[in-house]
Amino acid sequence: MPELPEVEVVRAGLAPAVSGARVTAVDVLDDRALTRHEAASGDFEVLVTGARIEAAVRRGKFLWLPIGAERAIVGHLGMSGQMLLRSPDHPGDDRHARVRLHLEHPSHGELRVDFVDQRTFGSLAVDRLIPTVDGEIAGFSGGVTGAWARSIPVQVAHIGRDPLDPAFSDRRFLDAIAMRRSGVKRVLLDQNLVSGIGNIYADEALWAVRLHAEQPASSLSRRRARELLAAVREVLDRALAEGGTSFDEQYVNVNGASGYFAHSLNAYGRAGRPCARCGTPIVREAFMNRSSHRCPRCQRLRMPRLVGVAATSTPGRTHGTQAPR
DSSP states (O other), X not given: OOOHHHHHHHHHHHHHHHTTOXXXXXXXXXXXXXXXSOGGGOOHHHHHTTOBOOOOEEETTEEEEEOSSSEEEEEEOTTTEEEEEEOTTSOOOOTTEEEEEEEEETTTEEEEEEEEESSSOOEEEEEEEEEOTTSSOOSBOTTOOOTXXXXXXXXXXXXXXXXXXXXXXXHHHHHHHHHOOSBHHHHHTOTTTSOSOHHHHHHHHHHHTTXXXXXXXXXXXXXXXXXXXXXXXXXXXXXXXXXXXOSSXXXXXXXXXOOOGGGGOSSTTOTTSBOTTTOOBOEEEEETTEEEEEOTTTSOOOOOOOTTXXXXXXXXXXXXXXXXX
């Protein structure tokens, strides 16, 4: 599934082509691509045709194109969704194309945005914009602002800010870590608390700071929690610089090119390969209907101190009285 870096690469690619463009026509080729669109709000094609796109905005894994100050075209890429920029005469024979937006840009002329989705888990919708709870700018837009900037689509409003968002609250995140007894990876994947990290980048950040996915979040010291947040940001920044992570043709940027961060991964997808730090083979473990990848030597499970409880051990894990740094 595309995560924050992949969606940001798409947003940045779309922004100069769609900002200020007017939608001249819409082709809905597959109604399954509109599963997030509420029919009661009006017909998708009618609402979008003739609208002027103000910008391309992102929060976490959600992308939206404000059309005026009250509505936006909201996109979620799901597992395999793509937003591809096309020339108006580009062949229309892509069998996975679900929606086409025909645009007229004041500088670039005619162009087309194709929403392509092989597995049909992604969706487009027209949604209402509502004020952000904190009054801050709703999402990342590359510095473009307008009357819509402090408003957010209804279906995105519950999503937490992402670690690269200027309005992200480090204090709120660290306070939440201190109160959560669940494993730290579960906290990183909680989109209501912090958005956009996803499975790949959670594994990479945990490897960077030598933490086990099931380490109780509340057992981390404030310093360790800060180290983890810094590692998350560093991993996301590096992935952005390398165009995101592509394991197959399902994730590409707006021009159809793949990202190459997969070549820089230290944990995710590297089961059986030596850890870059210690040489121990990386292991793959079941985790919430997906997989976790870690170094069994560098990333041991360390339980918090329990007064009066004798230390015990389990193969492959470390338990006992040692508290995490």
